[in-house]
Amino acid sequence: xxxxxxxxxxxxxxxxxxxxxxxxxxxxxxxxxxxxxxxxxxxxxxxxxxxxxxxxxxxxxxxxxxxxxxxxxxxxxxxxxxxxxxxxxxxxxxxxxxxxxxxxxxxxxxxxxxxxxxxxxxxxxxxxxxxxxxxxxxxxxxxxxxxxxxxxxxxxxxxxxxxxxxxxxxxxxxxxxxxxxxxxxxxxxxxxxxxxxxxxxxxxxxxx
Amino acid sequence: xxxxxxxxxxxxxxxxxxxxxxxxxxxxxxxxxxxxxxxxxxxxxxxxxxxxxxxxxxxxxxxxxxxxxxxxxxxxxxxxxxxxxxxxxxxxxxxxxxxxxxxxxxxxxxxxxxxxxxxxxxxxxxxxxxxxxxxxxxxxxxxxxxxxxxxxxxxxxxxxxxxxxxxxxxxxxxxxxxxxxxxxxxxxxxxxxxxxxxxxxxxxxxxxxxxxxxxx
Numbered sequence: 001x002x003x004x005x006x007x008x009x010x011x012x013x014x015x016x017x018x019x020x021x022x023x024x025x026x027x028x029x030x031x032x033x034x035x036x037x038x039x040x041x042x043x044x045x046x047x048x049x050x051x052x053x054x055x056x057x058x059x060x061x062x063x064x065x066x067x068x069x070x071x072x073x074x075x076x077x078x079x080x081x082x083x084x085x086x087x088x089x090x091x092x093x094x095x096x097x098x099x100x101x102x103x104x105x106x107x108x109x110x111x112x113x114x115x116x117x118x119x120x121x122x123x124x125x126x127x128x129x130x131x132x133x134x135x136x137x138x139x140x141x142x143x144x145x146x147x148x149x150x151x152x153x154x155x156x157x158x159x160x161x162x163x164x165x166x167x168x169x170x171x172x173x174x175x176x177x178x179x180x181x182x183x184x185x186x187x188x189x190x191x192x193x194x195x196x197x198x199x200x201x202x203x204x205x206x207x208x
Numbered sequence: 209x210x211x212x213x214x215x216x217x218x219x220x221x222x223x224x225x226x227x228x229x230x231x232x233x234x235x236x237x238x239x240x241x242x243x244x245x246x247x248x249x250x251x252x253x254x255x256x257x258x259x260x261x262x263x264x265x266x267x268x269x270x271x272x273x274x275x276x277x278x279x280x281x282x283x284x285x286x287x288x289x290x291x292x293x294x295x296x297x298x299x300x301x302x303x304x305x306x307x308x309x310x311x312x313x314x315x316x317x318x319x320x321x322x323x324x325x326x327x328x329x330x331x332x333x334x335x336x337x338x339x340x341x342x343x344x345x346x347x348x349x350x351x352x353x354x355x356x357x358x359x360x361x362x363x364x365x366x367x368x369x370x371x372x373x374x375x376x377x378x379x380x381x382x383x384x385x386x387x388x389x390x391x392x393x394x395x396x397x398x399x400x401x402x403x404x405x406x407x408x409x410x411x412x413x414x415x416x417x418x419x420x421x422x423x424x
Contacts, residue, residue: 057227068235079249086341143347173348176346176347177346
């Protein structure tokens, strides 16, 4: 975000598109967020590894690597978190997009392994954080609960964390539907712009 | 690709192809390794997952056989409405038939197929209906999960004669079953698939229970 905030924001928005579908409950958002974090970190490292290759096979190699990465992730989830894989379904393979964007958007190919790791972590954590905020808001507004269905997806221990704050009937349905995801995302973006803008304003005032 | 780069020479192109092929082979081997390492766990997860649902529909104290192994696959697009095979789990107590659980599909859900478990007691009445997988619209089509938790249990005790066959549909179509506010297609699909399972059971009951359990 430091070098070119507008480009980074566009990349982030593209990266979020498939992911926000899972943010109608906090459980889904957490699951996909963690998977995205993993995909971004491994994807960034893979991109760095491929940097040693000549430029021609690099693009194809990266696509191969990312495809293998999300396939492995899906297989692993079937063994480790079976129910969650059912919930996330088609969204898991789509994480390849997120991983590819980390590599392209941040020019990881020229960075050292350490820098690539950091970039993957930062991008993944950013996606995770946004998903968690969206998941919390949409689930709370839409059905008055938090971590609904966590017991099924993550195991019995998580079932104890499920919270019902007001009856689901009274929830604001729009928040659960796909448009709710975009509205919440837009509000989040507006809040972010406002915070950045306010910061700039106070800096300007100091300069004068 | 950079357009200013010098034209690719032949040996370089060969190297590039070899590198990509080698990478593909390595990655394929890696995926095969992960697949074989996780296959057993995934299969057991799948079984535990379906067993958990079967136990709710047919309580374990009602039968003494293993439903997961005592099953048959039937293909009947005409009656069941799906082209792919439908698995029927058979529950028996001392070899006497107790119930049959259809793992069927309502093909006409709003967002694609809805996977169902339809449990039918030996006398032809419904023990229960469960939705095992669906992609219905959150908040509208999925009301059987949260807003209308009484909707699926209402199937219990129903049979082909209660309500009569022509009223085996949602209220909007002149039937006896409630629809959801804002979502007609989902309940209609579930009611229709349930009715179809009942019809198949009514026509084929003896054949469903006749075939001997497969040897393990």
